[in-house]
Amino acid sequence: MSNTFLGMPTLPVFGHGNLNATEPFPKAARRELANTQLRANLGHATHTIRDKRLKVVAELPDWEELRNAGSAIKNATMANLPALLEQFEANFTARGGIIHWARDAQEANEIVTDLIRATGETEVVKVKSMATQEIGLNEYLEEQGIAAFETDLAELIVQLDHDKPSHILVPAIHKNRSQIREIFLREMADVDPALTDDPARLAEAARKHLRKKFLSAKVAVSGANFGLADTGTLTVVESEGNGRMCLTLPETLITVMGIEKLLPSWTDLEVFMQLLPRSSTGERMNPYTSLWTGVTPGDGPQNVHLVMLDNGRTAALADEMGRTALNCIRCSACMNVCPVYERTGGHAYGSTYPGPIGAILSPLMTGIKSEENNSLPYASSLCGACYDACPVKINIPEILVHLRGEDVDSKRSKTKAPTQMDLMMKGAQWAFSSGSHLNLLEKGLPLGKLVAGRNKVIKKLPGLAAGWTQSRDIPAPPSQSFRQWWATEHQAPAGVEHPEGDQA
Template sequence: MSGTALDPTTAATFPMAARGLMGDTQLRKNVKHATDVIQAKRARVVGEMPDWQELRESGRRLREHTMRYLDAYLEEFERNFTARGGVVHWAADAEEARRIVVGLVKASGSNEVIKIKSMTTEEIQLNKALEAAGIRPYETDLAELIIQLGHDQPSHIVVPALHKNRQQIREIFKREMNLPDLGGTPQDLADAARLFLREKFLKVKTGVSGANFLIAETGGVCVVESEGNGRMCLTLPETLITIAGIDKVVPRLKDLEVLLQVLPRSATGERMNPYNSIWNGVDPARNDGPRAFHVVLMDNARTSVLADAEGRQTLNCIRCGACQNACPVYRQTGGHAYGSVYAGPIGAILTPQLQEMKFAQTLPYASSLCGACYEVCPVKINIPEVLIHLRNKVVVQGGPFKAEALAMRAMAMIFRSERRFRAAQRLGRIAETPLVREDGQGEGWIGWLPGLLGGWTQVRDLREMPKQTFREWFEAREASGNAGGER
């Protein structure tokens, strides 16, 4: 698997990357199995909620509201977090965020850190920067540990190693943990991870995390997790550094009553994930948690997404991954094809926008617009709508003289006139003639098309055009006075 980081600025186009990955039948089997299981679990626990649609609507409105008043809420968070002994840092981009974190780790006097799974740290490729500064990061989430030890890349927001099966994970652990006799059940593998990390949790002095939510009202931070590795990282170290996109703020503690209902059910298909931690600053009086707590508020192009009236709903995402599990495209290719740590439908809209449309322009087209993502989104992000919006940006960027643009304009010209449309229908019948062959039943079919259209005939035939269009039939019938009585 690719050891190089998922970097949208250097990644292959989606169709090219997908072509490569789709040859990996084991990967596709693993992805399909995992997404099938999560979808079934999600459907069960969502079905239990008679007010699911009301929760989704409140979730959407709450997130929209937060983005609308984002400056006020970030300042409120900063004020309250600082009042509780925390330190806030602001980072305009990934580079600045990395520099701040590396500086804070060094200042904490540690040359190793324990990490909670965080998509934001993946987004900014923090581990590479830490290693370059001589700091060893230990990923503690089981899936992230599998990825780190396997020199692999995450392929899913919530279950980043879902593209690996137990045999593959066993091989990684045997090799990297030096456990030649390791058993092969998921329990064996989880036990090995427990032993491997136990000492780190108890001894490493600095932790790095992301955040699910920053609570403006209290200056609190909320982290949602399953294994307890998150609790270890945010409770036991002396110093905790949390990196969060500016989009992670929520106005009031009470708002978690919406988000903590929709997130677990959407993400892992659980009524509630095993552990949620909500805490505020530092608490030396009770000896509870780290003595130093830093939050890095990172922009990294989120404000440019916010400035786009149609694209900004992308920022409402709470990173549940439900759209990935539901997406028929993701389910075929897995996550690496998207060339970004944000894969699937949300990645297809988030990645190009975070790249300010300079890279990843094939991602908005990596969708059949089937709408399954929108249907499961717990905050009702209309992903197909944003995909179409971004396609328009790509088209405008590409200029008017690309072959596709010329063809599309020609088609539009035809559709703008009845006369031209009729002529095109007639012409089409003539033009296709050399391509049409008869099948066993004597019907005409096309089995090969030129150029871009050849994608169609790779695995599909195309029926020849009928001798008479519908409008010709209808008009002939009207002319013969047959309307109404014709059978």
């Protein structure tokens, strides 16, 4: 294909759908933090999974080598993406699968709807999928008169409760067992009223609730964890068997997969199927993994479709500093270790993708100026725990800082007059550029002490700096600076020596 012939498209073309923070992160976080039950649930869950992950990661002496390989494989995938997509397409198609391409969320939703309509069905069963969550497929199908039934336990909980997912692996991480029991008792028509909050009993209730649906379903919609270019194989990684049910029993299978989900070869799966389960659920291996290549005559769905989704992925790819965010394999290790996510939970981020990876992926896919997504790169203390935990070594803190820069740049171009921040930075530049400037400023310290008054604290700073004193006080400044103290101290009377050299 010739780019010159077709004309160069203007990049980036951003994505749409459930990728936006609809209110600034600090505001959303403040609301979520007030929910003490949520904080208790999240604290318990994230700490449980951290411990499990550390234990199984420690079992592998070659963990770092696997991470290096995983990172390199994904970088190579992105560098060769056009050729790998063509190779994947040829292999998948040769075995009877049908590939559709979607520029954005709307187009993907329309394609899936048309495919379901063509079967004459009005119900579909669904395997948990981030891509379909991102494009808002369930809501779209509902508008079109098609009922989509989530079958993953956590997705089922969220769907029954008319709630939103808050974690990419465990969408109901914000609910504890007794809350789940209440939801089941309230929303499941056929539930045993004597249901307890024992997780095994709750899982059993879900089995009974969905069993008939599985056995009679004609159409399933899934996502995919990996697509293997050299064989045209798709992979779904799961635990409960709901994935196997959806991928095996129906006549028609429609999979929605982001274009970045490819791996160059079947052999590469040996790296990723070691990295993913240990990083996500803290297991040596997840209970079930399914692999299929187009259609297998007589075995599984005979109408196999795949929707290849852009929806802002090419925009992320065009950002040379940010493109490694596309290497993400959706394990959720970064959110499980994040001190911010652990306290605010996933809803505060607004986007389908929460936590550290969401804070970079969402603005990269939508553009930094979309709704309130420019607040997301600041939803981090830059402690780097996410980078350490990431199985494909995405340098999340570095990309967060890069996106903060993008945000500042995007605002700078809008306003001609210097902002408060500009003036403060100018002032700091002057103060720190020379010792005499700083000395001059430090002479003003007693003034701060005066402001602090008898309580010896400053409760409110003026202007932009007020943000700092919003939730804490500043102690009164000392009457002299370190530099002033040092100058006085070193004019000590002759004969008094420092004790360091003494032989005690």
